[in-house]
Amino acid sequence: MAKRKLxxxxxxxxxxxxxxxxxxxxxxxxxxxxxxxxxxxKCILYAISKIKPTDTYLTEYVFDIRDFYTLCxxxxxxxTELKKQLIALKSKCWWLLMPDGETExxxxxxxxxxxxxxxxxxxxxxxxxMMPYLVELAKQAEQGMFYTGYNLQFILPMSSRYSPRxxxxxxxxxxxxxxxxxxxxxxxxxxxxQNYTRWPDFRRFALEPAVEEINKYTDLNVAMDTxxxxxxxxxVIFYMAKKGQKALLEAKRxxxxxxxxQLDFDALLAELQRGDSVKAQFWAENPIRREEN
Numbered sequence: 001m002a003k004r005k006l007x008x009x010x011x012x013x014x015x016x017x018x019x020x021x022x023x024x025x026x027x028x029x030x031x032x033x034x035x036x037x038x039x040x041x042k043c044i045l046y047a048i049s050k051i052k053p054t055d056t057y058l059t060e061y062v063f064d065i066r067d068f069y070t071l072c073x074x075x076x077x078x079x080t081e082l083k084k085q086l087i088a089l090k091s092k093c094w095w096l097l098m099p100d101g102e103t104e105x106x107x108x109x110x111x112x113x114x115x116x117x118x119x120x121x122x123x124x125x126x127x128x129x130m131m132p133y134l135v136e137l138a139k140q141a142e143q144g145m146f147y148t149g150y151n152l153q154f155i156l157p158m159s160s161r162y163s164p165r166x167x168x169x170x171x172x173x174x175x176x177x178x179x180x181x182x183x184x185x186x187x188x189x190x191x192x193x194q195n196y197t198r199w200p201d202f203r204r205f206a207l208e209p210a211v212e213e214i215n216k217y218t219d220l221n222v223a224m225d226t227x228x229x230x231x232x233x234x235x236v237i238f239y240m241a242k243k244g245q246k247a248l249l250e251a252k253r254x255x256x257x258x259x260x261x262q263l264d265f266d267a268l269l270a271e272l273q274r275g276d277s278v279k280a281q282f283w284a285e286n287p288i289r290r291e292e293n
Contacts, residue, residue: 010070017071018153020049022168026146027097028133029172034094035192038161040085042072044109045164047124048134049152057131060112065120072156073259079117086113086122096129105129148172154218154251157258160209162191167214170222174240181227181237199233207236217255219243 006014022045036044046068050061065082069075089109096107112125126134137147148171155164169190173180188194188202191210196202207224214222221243227235243251 025133157255163213166210
């Protein structure tokens with residue numbers, strides 16, 4: 001079935017939503033361990049993209065169900081299905097190390113979840129113990145607490161549940177490193193892959209699809225290698241580089257194709273020609289100097 005044609009206003013709203021940025025503190029990205037489906041991850045990241053620098057720990061976030069589905073290129077999911085995902089996110093708990101470095105808190109993703117079928121609106125509030133990792137990040141950076149930001153549009157086209165998680169982990173390290181390694185068992189825990197006891201299965205079903213989607217849809221180029229002790233793989237190494245302007249445009253085109261089945265080339269080209277692309281282009285052309293700083 002052909003997708004419903006959006007009005008010009010709806011197209012602009014969709015594009016603006018996909019360009020929203022997700023910001024998290026690095027220690028939350030690099031240390032958190034949780035189990036989420038692909039759609040649950042996208043729902044959380046969409047909600048995080050709503051956070052503003054002036055928000056408080058008690059801020060509630062409201063979004064339209066139809067907007068979320070449009071951004072994700074979803075047509076078949078229903079109001080009932082989204083309710084199931086939201087209640088699952090409210091009930092799933094995981095351990096989060098608090099800023100004091102000693103206390104652990106059992107947090108759920110959302111403290112508040114409200115839906116209104118008539119208006120199509122959803123209201124959520126994050127667990128208050130998560131908020132130090134999501135708000136006032138620029139101020140915390142002045143105190144040495146670094147954070148990572150990336151565009152929501154890089155995540156939305158992904159079809160493997162391991163891709164968003166691996167992407168944000170590598171993105172958090174790529175800022176200051178050209179390569180990073182993980183002990184094999186540590187990487188499995190970070191990606192919720194302990195069920196893959198054999199390296200070939202972990203590589204084939206988790207890592208290779210994730211690396212392929214990162215290279216296809218995001219602002220990073222990634223390659224993967226391994227180290228062995230004897231015949232056993234014990235360490236996974238990732239090589240990371242920020243894409244140049246041309247490769248970034250191709251990634252965004254691939255993402256639009258995946259989500260919408262069509263390409264708004266003019267909109268993507270205009271985005272790259274905006275003033276903020278100067279910084280991205282400079283770092284893409286000067287990767288070695290950037291790594292040394």
